[in-house]
Every structure is written in C-alpha cells, then in structure tokens.
Amino acid sequence: MPKVGFLPNERTVDVKAGTTLLEASRKAGVAIRTRCGGNASCLMCKVHVGPGQGVLEPSAKESYKMGDWTKHHQRLACQTRVIGDAVVTLPEDPLKAAVRAKLEQLKKEKQEKDNDRWE
Numbered sequence: 828m829p830k831v832g833f834l835p836n837e838r839t840v841d842v843k844a845g846t847t848l849l850e851a852s853r854k855a856g857v858a859i860r861t862r863c864g865g866n867a868s869c870l871m872c873k874v875h876v877g878p879g880q881g882v883l884e885p886s887a888k889e890s891y892k893m894g895d896w897t898k899h900h901q902r903l904a905c906q907t908r909v910i911g912d913a914v915v916t917l918p919e920d921p922l923k924a925a926v927r928a929k930l931e932q933l934k935k936e937k938q939e940k941d942n943d944r945w946e
C-alpha cells in the first residue's frame with residue numbers, strides 16, 4: 828500500500844493505489860479546503876507535489892483547470908491519484924498568511940523607527 832505524507836502536519840497514511848490526495852487527506856485527518864466536493868471546479872484544494880512523487884500525471888481535466896500551475900508542481904488534491912509513496916505539502920492558511928505578513932511588516936517598521944532614533 829502506498830504511503831502518503833502531509834506537510835506541515837507531519838501525518839502519514841496508507842492508502843490504496845488510485846486514491847485521490849483529497850481522500851487520503853481525509854483519512855489522515857488533514858484538512859484540505861474544498862467547496863466543490865472534489866469536482867475540480869473550486870480550485871481550493873491546490874497542494875504542492877514535488878517531482879518524483881508517486882502520483883499520476885495530471886489528467887486532461889486537471890491540466891485544463893490548472894493551466895501552467897502544474898508545471899510548478901501545484902496539483903488539485905481532488906484530481907491527483909496516488910500510485911506510490913508521496914509527500915504532499917499543503918499551502919499556508921490564507922488568514923494565517925495575512926496575519927504573518929502583517930506582523931512581519933510591523934516588525935520591519937519598528938526596526939526602521941529604532942534605527943532612525945539612533946542616527
């Protein structure tokens with residue numbers, strides 16, 4: 828049975844060949860955002876699958892939906908089928924990413940103020 832690992836959650840699950848990454852994530856208890864229920868229409872289930880992983884090449888439907896994104900190893904979890912061991916990286920939650928970016932901006936502004944004070 829292929830093993831599918833999910834990062835950054837660091838969870839691994841055994842699945843049957845042919846299982847989608849979305850199904851594997853559910854089995855592993857890893858949340859992947861979805862609105863369409865796996866019909867390749869919402870594009871919310873994008874994940875990063877690096878080269879050499881045990882997944883099938885993108886189908887015509889997935890390639891059509893994703894365009895050039897598949898060249899950057901971005902895949903739709905609902906359309907990507909497992910054929911061997913694979914490691915999948917989930918994107919950062921958009922809200923967490925926004926909060927992290929704001930905190931970095933505030934930290935940078937504070938450092939610039941501190942530097943101005945000493946000049």
Ligand code: FES
Nearest residue numbers: 867869870872905
């Ligand atoms: S779940 Fe909507 S595109 Fe994959």
